[in-house]
Amino acid sequence: MQDQTKYSAQSYAADPRNDSVKVYVNGEFCPRNEASVSVFDAGFALGDGVWEGMRLINGKLLAIDEHIDRLYSGAASIQINIGLSKDEMIREIYKTTEKNDMHDGAHIRLMLTRGTKKTPNQDPRFALGPPTIVIVAEYKAPNPAIWSKGLKLLTSTIRCSTPDVFDLRLNSHSRLNFIQALLQAINVGCDEALMLDPRGFVASCNSTNFFIVRKGELWTSTGLYNFNGITRKKIIKLFKEKVGTVREVDFTLAETYSADEAFVTGTLGGVTPVTSIDGRAIGKGLPGKVTTKISDIYKEFIYS
Amino acid sequence: MQDQTKYSAQSYAADPRNDSVKVYVNGEFCPRNEASVSVFDAGFALGDGVWEGMRLINGKLLAIDEHIDRLYSGAASIQINIGLSKDEMIREIYKTTEKNDMHDGAHIRLMLTRGTKKTPNQDPRFALGPPTIVIVAEYKAPNPAIWSKGLKLLTSTIRCSTPDVFDLRLNSHSRLNFIQALLQAINVGCDEALMLDPRGFVASCNSTNFFIVRKGELWTSTGLYNFNGITRKKIIKLFKEKVGTVREVDFTLAETYSADEAFVTGTLGGVTPVTSIDGRAIGKGLPGKVTTKISDIYKEFIYS
Amino acid sequence: MQDQTKYSAQSYAADPRNDSVKVYVNGEFCPRNEASVSVFDAGFALGDGVWEGMRLINGKLLAIDEHIDRLYSGAASIQINIGLSKDEMIREIYKTTEKNDMHDGAHIRLMLTRGTKKTPNQDPRFALGPPTIVIVAEYKAPNPAIWSKGLKLLTSTIRCSTPDVFDLRLNSHSRLNFIQALLQAINVGCDEALMLDPRGFVASCNSTNFFIVRKGELWTSTGLYNFNGITRKKIIKLFKEKVGTVREVDFTLAETYSADEAFVTGTLGGVTPVTSIDGRAIGKGLPGKVTTKISDIYKEFIYS
Amino acid sequence: MQDQTKYSAQSYAADPRNDSVKVYVNGEFCPRNEASVSVFDAGFALGDGVWEGMRLINGKLLAIDEHIDRLYSGAASIQINIGLSKDEMIREIYKTTEKNDMHDGAHIRLMLTRGTKKTPNQDPRFALGPPTIVIVAEYKAPNPAIWSKGLKLLTSTIRCSTPDVFDLRLNSHSRLNFIQALLQAINVGCDEALMLDPRGFVASCNSTNFFIVRKGELWTSTGLYNFNGITRKKIIKLFKEKVGTVREVDFTLAETYSADEAFVTGTLGGVTPVTSIDGRAIGKGLPGKVTTKISDIYKEFIYS
């Protein structure tokens, strides 16, 4: 399916430097083709881990404290003992970007799992020792094609979960339900899946958070059934400061179809415009003015 | 936590031969310590795969057709193209047991993921090529200690999911919600988690299916919110043929607390007795007569 | 949108005789262009009515007793006093087909509303007098194109309702939620919408009932959240008698995607094959063998 | 049932001038008895349309921009292309009141449906051409009897719907579920139905929005499961400005039974007092002081 990836919410411009990046695996650096984990790793066998996506901008990791807090909080909630202090972890990340001589435009994925197990079963008591820590740093500039065309969303029949089934605040390695939602979108020619909450209100996309613009106001869901997004929080803050009203509310698909504009947010893409949902053009079917404005404000913020 | 594993629902007698097993990874065999997958593998980064647990008894894979059917059906449902026919896959499994000179008492875990990705993101369109196939065969005899003592269950607050969130019929690598349920049980000194369905009826354990015995009848949940278990189906069939009435019904925790006996079923353990739930003894707090009987019948069946 | 109707679940072969049919309106016959109801009619203003679709085969109304029972039961449940006995109503229908000199291949839609109101408001106490009865008879032969290609379904995000919101057993004039589901399907190039029940299991299509074939068995939903279909009941009965096992069960989208065949049933189309769902081919992406067989059996039944 | 209508939430004083009003139907004016639509109209056959109720006060349509916005937004959400600009539509409404020489005290119902269809089926692709537009203007002064006695409500067992079943923000022609709720109320001698949301909190009446007064505060539901009412919004705004605290909250039947006062709001009646619910007097069983006050403020507002 590879050629369709140009219009993924996770797309990025191809960059040949990525072929030779060194990957951090439990303190060691390896060429990307040799970076590996045991088949007994809890991440591989069970999706038993948490991760963070981060950006390196002008030599600095953007919002690093928020990312590290979320990582440690997630690890604590699933009872993985990281074995490094937060500061030590930040140093390992910088070590990785430095090892790759990266200074800007890099996207880092840090993956933390329960480590190698005695046998590939579900029981965490079979973990043998320390967790697995992998840090992948790659050059990823958001794909400009997306701004000319915008994302096409399909509302999936897969719903966001209640916290007694799976707490969406947890940035976990168990992502198959989101992949299934995305597959529904891809199968009918769309790029990303929009997802409803258990009551049928609009909640989240499969890998990004979702916003609409109505009469100049910015609307997004309440946080109960969407990702605990760091970019999302920043966009809300910046919009309030510099543009106008933000409402964190329950809203419906009908209100989404008739929105003036729509966009998604994520660490990699920042603000990405949405131009159609369920085969219907949003607004004029082009990236909207308010979307462009908040995107510019966000870019200015991250480069300042 | 390792020493507590004796009373896991997934426990087995230690066997030194397991130290030197060869693991099948994409057609190659490697010593267990060297068996690895890329950190870019969709299984590792996302829990994006399906698996099967199987038993080798007297040189034969037990219920191999049912296992392979479930594997292929699961792979189809998440759109992974395996690239091998069912017969070819069965041959790869036997090749693995033969490579290890195993003839009996082995447990095999076959793991199938969407393979290596261009970058560790959620989008399946970034998969680079064929899926990853890993086959781990180990000697696992159910731990006899469990029959003297029985499992202690705790009913978790984590609920089994509806199919619009995650279809439990899918034997996936995204298992973190079950691990969280099990952690609740472990944290208060129990061995396995019992789980309720979204309406509050008894549904499943975190890695096994659940049965109670009331007045000689065997009760188990309806199949809507529990695992699509092959051992479960066989137990139901054998009980009907050789013992008495089986009811696949919605039942409550109160009916469970006052049951005469309880047990769980799984590929590895077959029938495993449950002796307490939520700190309350079930029946006399010892493995029950009917449990022992159906366990014997099942053992006879698999060795015949 | 008109040209796309060839592949609607409600499509039929064009027939010039329909241009001159006479429509029954409260006991009078009018040319179709003049057949009208007051803008104060409860049907027009509020969807306050019930209807039946029926077929005339070889001079006889198929399953007329079931249709009339359902009509009268529906009218009673919303407290519309029809003012005609069941036999009288049947005579009015035959009067309509005779007036149009129809003997075979006709489809009749009988619409019954709370009648003209004093003012167009919601309150049934403002109804002025007798209900409105409209009978439209048209020549409608199922469109053969559908058998070469099959229907393409999209699973809608609109869910079937619980009976405390709207009882699906009621064949009502308030159909906008189903139209919205169908619009989602049309907007991404599909023909009919598949709908889930409130728990996420597969329930119904927007205007037809839904069946899958798995390993030779026929599966359909339980009746709690789908239409109380007369064709559906007949298909279940005929399949049991002449083909094999029918299971009225809760099943999931994943089980639907991996089904061998799928079809829908309705009064107009009888059995209509489904060849793709959510962009995925069902079976080989062609009308299936079992579908063809039960369709033939049904046709034989209705013409016998 | 007609004589009971005096105490409907939709009641109005009889006015002989209504016998001779001219009704607007697709640009033409006809006497009320001749105003009709085709039996093939999507509104009649399927409840496939949206409507607005408006008031003419001192020659002006009250809150006309809000009404027109809601109409166009609703039409867009069900994909009906109106074919007139908003200004043109407003002119058609004034044309209707002028044609009837109305200057004050008129209530207008504008009904917009998907228009005439090729055949009376559910599929919107069978619509033949432009939508149907009907404008009914009548003299409707709220019935003074209601202020001496107040409305008697019954809490219906019919629940307000979630937006994945039917979005209550849509002012649609598919109203049968609300009529069923109202029938329950009428059958035990009440005037209007109170309805709960899916979780059991108080949400809405069948044709009006619902408010209670507790210790001088005004409470009403959150907007998630009640009508998107224009009068409701105005009452909330006026109360905040001129009286005191308004809380848009989830509240329970018990809190409603023990409220000091209760009332409903709608375009036709403005503020209408509620004096009993489920056979229990609210407050002293008479229209309350705060209710009278906000009603007076509202009347003053609309006549200013």
Place this chain on the structure above:
Amino acid sequence: MQDQTKYSAQSYAADPRNDSVKVYVNGEFCPRNEASVSVFDAGFALGDGVWEGMRLINGKLLAIDEHIDRLYSGAASIQINIGLSKDEMIREIYKTTEKNDMHDGAHIRLMLTRGTKKTPNQDPRFALGPPTIVIVAEYKAPNPAIWSKGLKLLTSTIRCSTPDVFDLRLNSHSRLNFIQALLQAINVGCDEALMLDPRGFVASCNSTNFFIVRKGELWTSTGLYNFNGITRKKIIKLFKEKVGTVREVDFTLAETYSADEAFVTGTLGGVTPVTSIDGRAIGKGLPGKVTTKISDIYKEFIYS
């Protein structure tokens, strides 16, 4: 409210002998006016107990084993240690009827609570000693007036609970939710409340189980959300043996309104006809033929 009790589902013919019955309280007999429990009793302060209603017919306690089983199972589920064997308990009941010289036509209510507490709080660890056992035996012949008129039901907005909130199989002293449902019925002039399950299907009455007759078949709910009734089970068994088809199914209010007959069952009244629901006559608004038949069969059974 006392005079209305003639048409309660729990009504009975007045009998002066009841004035002088002796009540069993923890092994002692007292005149009814002196029969008391401590204000520190867990039953009084918290509804912390279970009870049984039983009938004495021709010197024998009807279905005594089922009643005692249910009592002991309920006590076990809330962890009250009764301190008597089942046989001993049966002897205490007979001792009570003998003490009162009762041989026929008596209704016995056995109440078992957690006993006196150190202080009136919720925590069961504050119970001081043995449970409280109270046995009240009274002459209660079903009120014949009910057969001439039938019960009038109102469907309450109070729903039957899921087992994760309160397991309806438990015959407990915490009955306030049922009393609230009944109050809604009484307040609008009805006799007993009909209750829906969490999904909106018909489940139970507030103190009895509910049945409808449709086309000669007997329908009742599935048992998931209604009382675990001993009379209910017997009626189902007798109907199957002597009359015809019984369906334990999910059915709707619409199907109830259009039923041919309806009745309720309970220990005291046996079979009691229902003639109206929500202000609508059921069938002809009189006790039905099938109801009378199964009532006769049941009476014959209990007196045989």
Place this chain on the structure above:
Amino acid sequence: MQDQTKYSAQSYAADPRNDSVKVYVNGEFCPRNEASVSVFDAGFALGDGVWEGMRLINGKLLAIDEHIDRLYSGAASIQINIGLSKDEMIREIYKTTEKNDMHDGAHIRLMLTRGTKKTPNQDPRFALGPPTIVIVAEYKAPNPAIWSKGLKLLTSTIRCSTPDVFDLRLNSHSRLNFIQALLQAINVGCDEALMLDPRGFVASCNSTNFFIVRKGELWTSTGLYNFNGITRKKIIKLFKEKVGTVREVDFTLAETYSADEAFVTGTLGGVTPVTSIDGRAIGKGLPGKVTTKISDIYKEFIYS
């Protein structure tokens, strides 16, 4: 079980003066061993009543107006006519403390039930006369042991109810579901049960309200699914005035496990620290600083 009560959320220091308190029963005072109600009392047989817990501090009943308001509002909602004005009721309470010569450190439980019934059935129309009023005043100083150790909570599988099942705002005598939740906690060695709402968010404890501290902010649930606590409201008010931000929000178990501190509130204990939940230490597993601070503020408030 009595010896475990030291660590109940409802524990208090033993006080020999309690042995000789006089209890108020319907206007009379009796020694505690003689204080009794009829076995026909609606409270004993059915949990049909409401209660209040109050504290006497320095001769004054703390927050007496709020308690009396809640009592009268609850009684009204279940239609018990108390027969005393609020002022008269307050005098009866003071009469009780004076009778016992209590001036400080007393805890009063006022219990109000529907009174003696003609027969022990569910129907409120069988109540014979005035309600039963019982006032128990005892010396209860919070147990200091709890501050050294803190409460251990277990999250129960019993959920808080929706208001259409049982309105948690009602302080009722039907408490068995909460007792069942607490039994689950006790059975695995914990002290009080934490309970989730129907969607899986954290709601309440079985007899107290629940708070967490995260980064200095105080979080508690929204009030929809927890007790309408008077202490809770006061703590929220005091925290806002004197400490910092309070958020009444939906939060999850994961956010609870990773909280810095946790505590519960109730009339008896005021603020009681929580040190572990589900076997996991909260914060450092000791009463927290913020908890201590708000507890001190609250104590200062009640003694000022």
